[in-house]
Amino acid sequence: MENGKEMDNYKNKILLMDTMEFLLKLPDNSIDCCITDPPYNISGYDNKKKIGWLESNSYWTEKKKFTKIDAEWDKFNNIDYEDFMFMVIQEIKRVVKPNGNIAIFGSYHNIYKIGYLIDKLDLKIQNSIIWFKRNAMPNLTQRMYCESTEQIIWAVNNSHKHAKNWTFNYKVMKELNGGKQMRNMWDITNTPAKQRKFGKHPSQKNELVIDRLVLSLTNEEDIILDPFMGSGTTAASAKRLNRNYTGCDNNEDYIDICNRRLSEEEL
16 A cells, blocks of 8 residues: 555544554655654653652642642653663654654753664754743752753754755744744743643643744645644644644543644634
């Protein structure tokens, strides 16, 4: 079966499925771009301590309703996490077309592992993007700098030697930036409450960040893959900007949020 016809089973659909199971079903070279936000392994337990001061601090737990990410999908030991992400990126490399773009989110918890694995798979890292969240959560421990950024690694799906003709819509980005070159430090607030009206996901990204990636790294009618769809921001952005999407999540509640957000995009 030709890739195009086979992709009809997945195009503009979000499936309730584990990431690797889903990726293994996609045909080779069938995706134009991957934009994804994998688990950061913040909830894992290798060398990580429970936050004792948080458990005993009623101001933050009761009044501010602060909760640390503690989800089963985000729990790995360090070795398993690296093995899992290597397999995921290897499959992304297989399904994305040669010289297609790959953008992967991370924080200091995991971004250096992600960069190492991308390099190990001989993909060309084109840029790192720093997302500065002006309204980030304050650091409550007072024992380190306030973490107010996330990072995005943009890679081209080819080796340093052979990468060519990747999509980068320079003029669109320059126009979006008021006639000046778009820089790789984006000052965009954390996800506002109005974007969570259909339900909350603990790591939901601001639509403005995803829109900027979609506009810069893809063209209209492209197929964008997100194998960690979460609350569906990648799919919603793709639909709004006249792109196609495909992806999965293994959480039925998040799939419901995705579908409700996508239904709103039709209005």
